[in-house]
Amino acid sequence: MDLPGHYRMTSPAVSRETTARSVDVADQHSVQTEQLGRPLFFEDASGLPNRSELYPTRAAVQATADVHVIDLADEFARRRAGSDVAIVGLGYVGLPTSLAFHSAGRDVLGIDVSHARLDNIRDGRVDLLPSDRVRLGAALTDDRFGLTTDATMVRTANTVMVCVPTPVDEQLAPNLAPLQEACATVVAQARPRQVIILTSTSYVGCTHDLVVQPLRERGFVIGEDIFVAFSPERIDPGSNGHAPEDVPRVLGGATAACTARALSALGGCTSNLHPVSSLEAAEMCKLVENTFRAVNIALANEFAEIGRELDLDITEVIDAAATKPFGFMPFRPGPGVGGHCIPVDPHYLLWQLRRRRVSAPMIEQAMRGIANRPRMVAERVRTALADNGTRLTGSRVVIVGIAYKPDVEDVRDSPALEIIERLRASGAHVVYYDPLVPSVRLPGGAVLESIRDPALADADIAVLHTSHTGMSLDWLMHQSLVLDTTYKFTGLPHVLSL
Numbered sequence: 001m002d003l004p005g006h007y008r009m010t011s012p013a014v015s016r017e018t019t020a021r022s023v024d025v026a027d028q029h030s031v032q033t034e035q036l037g038r039p040l041f042f043e044d045a046s047g048l049p050n051r052s053e054l055y056p057t058r059a060a061v062q063a064t065a066d067v068h069v070i071d072l073a074d075e076f077a078r079r080r081a082g083s084d085v086a087i088v089g090l091g092y093v094g095l096p097t098s099l100a101f102h103s104a105g106r107d108v109l110g111i112d113v114s115h116a117r118l119d120n121i122r123d124g125r126v127d128l129l130p131s132d133r134v135r136l137g138a139a140l141t142d143d144r145f146g147l148t149t150d151a152t153m154v155r156t157a158n159t160v161m162v163c164v165p166t167p168v169d170e171q172l173a174p175n176l177a178p179l180q181e182a183c184a185t186v187v188a189q190a191r192p193r194q195v196i197i198l199t200s201t202s203y204v205g206c207t208h209d210l211v212v213q214p215l216r217e218r219g220f221v222i223g224e225d226i227f228v229a230f231s232p233e234r235i236d237p238g239s240n241g242h243a244p245e246d247v248p249r250v251l252g253g254a255t256a257a258c259t260a261r262a263l264s265a266l267g268g269c270t271s272n273l274h275p276v277s278s279l280e281a282a283e284m285c286k287l288v289e290n291t292f293r294a295v296n297i298a299l300a301n302e303f304a305e306i307g308r309e310l311d312l313d314i315t316e317v318i319d320a321a322a323t324k325p326f327g328f329m330p331f332r333p334g335p336g337v338g339g340h341c342i343p344v345d346p347h348y349l350l351w352q353l354r355r356r357r358v359s360a361p362m363i364e365q366a367m368r369g370i371a372n373r374p375r376m377v378a379e380r381v382r383t384a385l386a387d388n389g390t391r392l393t394g395s396r397v398v399i400v401g402i403a404y405k406p407d408v409e410d411v412r413d414s415p416a417l418e419i420i421e422r423l424r425a426s427g428a429h430v431v432y433y434d435p436l437v438p439s440v441r442l443p444g445g446a447v448l449e450s451i452r453d454p455a456l457a458d459a460d461i462a463v464l465h466t467s468h469t470g471m472s473l474d475w476l477m478h479q480s481l482v483l484d485t486t487y488k489f490t491g492l493p494h495v496l497s498l
Ligand SMILES: NC(=O)c1ccc[n+]([C@@H]2O[C@H](COP(=O)([O-])OP(=O)(O)OC[C@H]3O[C@@H](n4cnc5c(N)ncnc54)[C@H](O)[C@@H]3O)[C@@H](O)[C@H]2O)c1
Pocket: 088, 089, 090, 091, 092, 093, 094, 111, 112, 113, 114, 117, 151, 163, 164, 165, 166, 178, 179, 181, 182, 199, 200, 201, 202, 233, 234, 235, 236, 237, 339, 340, 341
């Protein structure tokens, strides 16, 4: 079996040329550093915590029972003036972001409410690209990189970046609790001349509501004595092709001065910044990017259905269309979408529009279509087995790859979870094989462990859901029935495409 390289949604090569409005901030940053000479901290004495508050003794730190500290006292004793950058939320986005800042020579403090997360980071038990893993090793042995659960330490930083999750609840309404909590702390601890940058995807107006307005209520004049911006994340987990510092970054400030300060603060870490005119334009930019992807994935899924009806190999057709060097971007059909972006972000926009009694039928339809895919997969398993003379109830099914995309451990909103739940609810015996996900808790609470050798599963059907780089799939050649939800293995009689 010819095993193609794993499927990636391809996008046009991102130009590393600076766009007309982009700013090379490296110069700005060095100017700022020279002008300031010493850290901002000592210049703005008014309203600042005193030194003993900033650099607590070990005894004082250990006495704070609810704060888990990793060598914090030692670490901050070594610091001359707190951190340069504080990253709030060290997940899939925040951790690589903090490593990118650190490797750019910045003094970084990583803050996360989760003790377990910090322990995992310290032990290297985190899902990172190999290049970021190397960076983590270097950061953990450097006193310019600190970790703490004490969110009040944001006050020690010149720049604060907020990278906390922005999920939706079961009704698909935004769950803003983590972002509200993080912003409330940042606002409460804010001090003059800090630069505060929100990066979590959210609704349009969120930065104003959660940061700008509360800071005003504290008496700050935005753009004069404190600076606020929104700069959405564009991290591509699992992909080596897009290091954070190489990906152009959009940024909008609350005022022109905020934009300038935020551009300066991100300097050295990102070479290509694209300022926009407002916070809201930057917030909307992220929603446009991910809604665009959602709609195009839904369209690719629909074309896959059309291809099946017309007996056409949709992968061949999309590959052919992708030879057009302009006006076409290939999106691929699949079993659904997962992760923290596509199944979630467009709902922030739809929620905001619903409150204004505005509909967006194309986006709504796309999100419904995407959400229906796991159900379709389960149904296809049923009919494929029936065509082979096997009932779903009592059948043995192996799901191959359960992460939401290749080369990540992330199973958040992975379509595989719903597929497994549905098949189990129909009485199938379901096992899974995913070398990156040793065990998984299903939404219903059951915990499954990855089997070691799928070839020995003796399954009535194998469902290919995600193929990680290097994952051996040769055994599928000897499998009697395969349902390929990735649309990569075509032309083999025992392999059905979704
Ligand atoms: N994952 C992606 O591929 C991706 C890509 C682009 C943008 N984003 C956006 O970036 C944001 C973060 O996503 P993520 O995938 O990194 O989330 P995540 O769940 O992987 O990590 C978030 C981290 O924030 C921590 N946290 C939660 N509340 C906190 C608080 N109040 N203070 C400090 N830490 C807190 C959590 O413990 C967790 O470790 C989201 O808005 C998401 O939409 C994600």
